[in-house]
Amino acid sequence: MQKKIKAGIIGATGLAGEGVLDILIKHPNVEVTVLTSDSSTGKNITDVFPKYKDIIDIPLVAIDLDTISNQCELIFLTKKDPASMNLVKPLIDNNVKVIDLGGEFRLKDFKEYESWYGHEHLAKDLLSQASYGLSELNREEIKTAKLIANPGCYPTGSILGLTPLIKNNLIDLNTITIISYSGISGAGRAPSNGNTFINCNENIKAYAVGGSHKHTPEIEQGLSMYSGQEVKVSFTPHLAPMERGIFSSISSNAINGVTQEKLVEALKSAYENEHYVRVFDDPSQIQISNVKNTNFCDLGVALDSRTNRVLLFTALDNLTKGAASQAIQNMNLMFGFDESTAI
Structure with missing residues (x-):
């Protein structure tokens, strides 16, 4: 024993x-x-x-x-x-x-x-x-x-999702935009005017706008460290009317020649032996309800061929995996x- x-x-x-x-x-x-x-x-x-x-x-x-x-x-x-x-x-x-x-x-x-x-x-x-x-x-x-x-809650999903795409040279490093939505628990237990029920229920708002959130340099450091290239991102978090969870919608210009199949394969090959990172073929299945109270980070990716943009979606529970x-x-x-x- x-x-x-x-x-x-x-x-x-x-x-x-x-x-x-x-x-x-x-x-x-x-x-x-x-x-x-x-x-x-x-x-x-x-x-x-x-x-x-x-x-x-x-x-x-x-x-x-x-x-x-x-x-x-x-x-x-x-x-x-x-x-x-x-x-x-x-x-x-x-x-x-x-x-x-x-x-x-x-x-x-x-x-x-x-x-x-x-x-x-x-x-x-x-x-x-x-x-x-x-x-x-x-x-x-x-x-x-x-x-x-x-790691911080926001960086966890962003780094896990973006690193394989950067390593495989599938996205333009100068065009990464991260839009994230967090439950109210991300602000901690101490009460404040910004996280009271009356202000958060049926409401959504951006905060730390203009790239001022403290997790920004952590995301950039992690992506640079694991990809071997200097990375800068535009990151804007939002407060969503839910108790817990983080959903991120991430986009970047695609490198010429990128296909939907290459994007999905990059994620799957990176995490095929990782129990707590799940890659979905259908990005619409990336939902906070699927990861609540778990250690999972769910990933899905799509190519918008009309605008040549890569769309990456991540979900995790900020209080558990985060x-x-x-x-x-x-x-x-x-x-x-x-x-x-x-x-």
Whole structure:
């Protein structure tokens, strides 16, 4: 019988932390030992989430690095607070592996991070150690990593969908436009005027327009890294009246000679052995309802021969494949478990 690893969650009462815990309590190779919460310190996890009654009985505590280091082999870091960067080096120095679900270690260039995120990067020396946790494209590096930068929700679908098309020289790199639609949960659990029911129900709107969304450089970095070519994109996210999910409609000029068959084959050959990336012949079957509460990323592609445009469609659940279940997928790789365990 395989020994259980001891894992903890920093920020266990946020949406991402809750999502990770939902999976960890089902994982046969994990014992949850530490749960922290800034907002609910001193309470039991069941006080915040009654659904865990008689399933898990753990108090929510303040962050104490000595306690965490003594009780955990792995930490899921789900806080978006920039100060959370200061937690990572002490944990790694104490042989605690870290999967960071925030954006602090995704960009390799700290100057780019500071430009897009608007504050200083507090752990520059760790950027070279951080492995980008897109399992399907970075599996071998993830297996030996001590620090994983779990990908953003928008970049996950865009990078998985576009990389095979770029690698096979099927699209014009100077004409990539990404239009994405996200459920309200993408804004997190904290309430704001923009994500209240009255403002979101039966409504849809663009935000971070003009290429200002923080996931833009992550998408460009990922596409450039996996394709071996510098890539720039125009990315505009939208808030859609749904709880969860991300649907992206991506277009680009086709390279001369591209056919529908070549586009579909590029995706299928790239992911023929990947359980969690599904390629559909009919792009109209790419729907959020098919991926909700799963670790799947669904892809479909079509050629608009009249305008010579390639149309790529991706769908995933922002809380699972875009966050929690992808983090568990990375954990399974890091510790030598079957990649699909508990997902």
